[in-house]
Amino acid sequence: MGDFAVKTWIKTLLMAGGLCLAGTSFMPGNALAQVKSLESGVKIDQTNAAPEVHNTVENQRLTRAFRQQPPLVPHRVEKYQIDLKVNQCLRCHDWPYNAQERAPKVSETHYMDREGKRLDKVASTRWFCTQCHVPVTDAKPLVNNLFAPTQPAN
Amino acid sequence: MSTENQESPWRRIWKALKLPSTRYALGTVLVAGAIFGVMGWGAFNWALELTNTESFCITCHEMEENTYSEYTTTVHNTNKSGVRATCPDCHVPKEWVYKVRRKIQASNELFHHFLGTVGTPEKFEAKRLVLATHVWQTMKETDSRECRNCHHFDSMDISRQNERARSRHLDAVQDKKTCIDCHKGVAHQLPKGTFEAEAELNKSMSGAK
Numbered sequence: 001m002g003d004f005a006v007k008t009w010i011k012t013l014l015m016a017g018g019l020c021l022a023g024t025s026f027m028p029g030n031a032l033a034q035v036k037s038l039e040s041g042v043k044i045d046q047t048n049a050a051p052e053v054h055n056t057v058e059n060q061r062l063t064r065a066f067r068q069q070p071p072l073v074p075h076r077v078e079k080y081q082i083d084l085k086v087n088q089c090l091r092c093h094d095w096p097y098n099a100q101e102r103a104p105k106v107s108e109t110h111y112m113d114r115e116g117k118r119l120d121k122v123a124s125t126r127w128f129c130t131q132c133h134v135p136v137t138d139a140k141p142l143v144n145n146l147f148a149p150t151q152p153a154n
Numbered sequence: 155m156s157t158e159n160q161e162s163p164w165r166r167i168w169k170a171l172k173l174p175s176t177r178y179a180l181g182t183v184l185v186a187g188a189i190f191g192v193m194g195w196g197a198f199n200w201a202l203e204l205t206n207t208e209s210f211c212i213t214c215h216e217m218e219e220n221t222y223s224e225y226t227t228t229v230h231n232t233n234k235s236g237v238r239a240t241c242p243d244c245h246v247p248k249e250w251v252y253k254v255r256r257k258i259q260a261s262n263e264l265f266h267h268f269l270g271t272v273g274t275p276e277k278f279e280a281k282r283l284v285l286a287t288h289v290w291q292t293m294k295e296t297d298s299r300e301c302r303n304c305h306h307f308d309s310m311d312i313s314r315q316n317e318r319a320r321s322r323h324l325d326a327v328q329d330k331k332t333c334i335d336c337h338k339g340v341a342h343q344l345p346k347g348t349f350e351a352e353a354e355l356n357k358s359m360s361g362a363k
Contacts, residue, residue: 059317075318079229081339085346088339102321 054137062136065149070132071104077135082128089129090122202257208240214267217241220278225341244300244341245289252299282345287355290334294359298333305333 042048062072080088092103110126111119175183204210212218222241225231230239247253272278272285293300307327312320322336338344338352 075316079340081344083343086339086344086348088344091349 052139054139057136057138063149065147067150073130073133073135075135077130082130087122087127087129094122202253205257205260206242206246206253208242211241211245216267216272216278219275221342224343228341230341239304239341243303247296247299248303279345283347283351286338286342286345286348287351290338290352290355291359293334294332294355301333301337 040048056076058075060074062074064071077089082089090106091097092101093106095105097103098105106122110122113119113123114125178186208222212222225241230244232238246256266272270277272281307323310323312323315323325331326336335356338348
């Protein structure tokens with residue numbers, strides 16, 4: 001490449017750069033300002049405000065919002081161990097413990113494997129209860145939305 | 155004469171100990187005895203207390219790696235009131251006689267520490283159900299005495315407890331159940347086979363009564 005070609009290239013690049021800069025400052029309403037950084041207004045050397053602490057809703061009946069919804073858990077669950085070794089939920093909710101502990105019994109559908117074969121133990125596909133059944137906290141929704149529960153059939 | 159010279163020094167000390175003191179008055183002997191007695195007693199209890207701390211318990215890596223690291227996430231380590239229950243609070247009786255008995259048992263644990271019986275997390279896990287069952291059995295036998303050092307049904311305001319706790323505690327008093335019957339794994343992770351072992355233990359212990 002000749003000396004001339006290199007110079008042309010550099011000039012073209014500089015011009016393109018200049019145009020870009022000019023473009024941003026002429027943008028209507030300055031669109032850049034509308035892009036929010038993930039810092040949400042907190043400078044990098046400042047500490048974010050601590051998030052609010054929310055409590056688990058207990059001692060309340062929690063209704064379902066739609067038919068297929070896995071029932072919600074009306075109590076705290078963080079101290080119950082659910083792992084490969086032990087599932088403490090089952091110590092109260094599995095038959096025959098449920099009667100003695102006065103806890104709702106696990107649905108019969110949970111004692112069936114993928115092929116529909118009936119089992120005596122909870123199916124391993126259902127083992128991790130909190131995948132579907134979760135406690136509720138008193139937090140407000142982060143974003144307003146239009147979700148409404150289906151109407152109960154009267 | 156020559157025979158006496160050949161006597162071993164230990165034998166001579168023993169002989170002297172058997173003779174009544176001619177040099178010191180009985181009073182002196184008694185007072186000295188009392189002083190040394192108190193000092194010995196103090197040293198003994200001091201050693202008992204020194205070994206009755208959380209930091210002593212977790213000098214063994216078996217305890218630090220397994221049970222302690224799990225315990226740190228539980229309510230007995232941090233809670234809203236800021237009152238802690240440490241290892242000896244739950245595992246060593248407060249009453250002197252029971253405490254000394256537990257300490258003697260603990261020498262067996264030291265022995266196994268040096269043997270390395272539960273020296274790795276895998277070995278610990280393999281032995282855990284047996285160890286846990288011992289604790290459950292003891293607590294059932296003592297009506298969960300160590301829990302009751304801090305918690306009492308009589309002082310519990312069940313109206314301030316959640317619905318489940320209230321209903322279960324009312325039943326518990328009626329059915330003469332003890333804390334450990336329901337509160338297993340309050341401070342540690344439970345091992346595989348917990349509920350089967352529990353059922354067996356309950357059966358064997360109700361049969362014994």
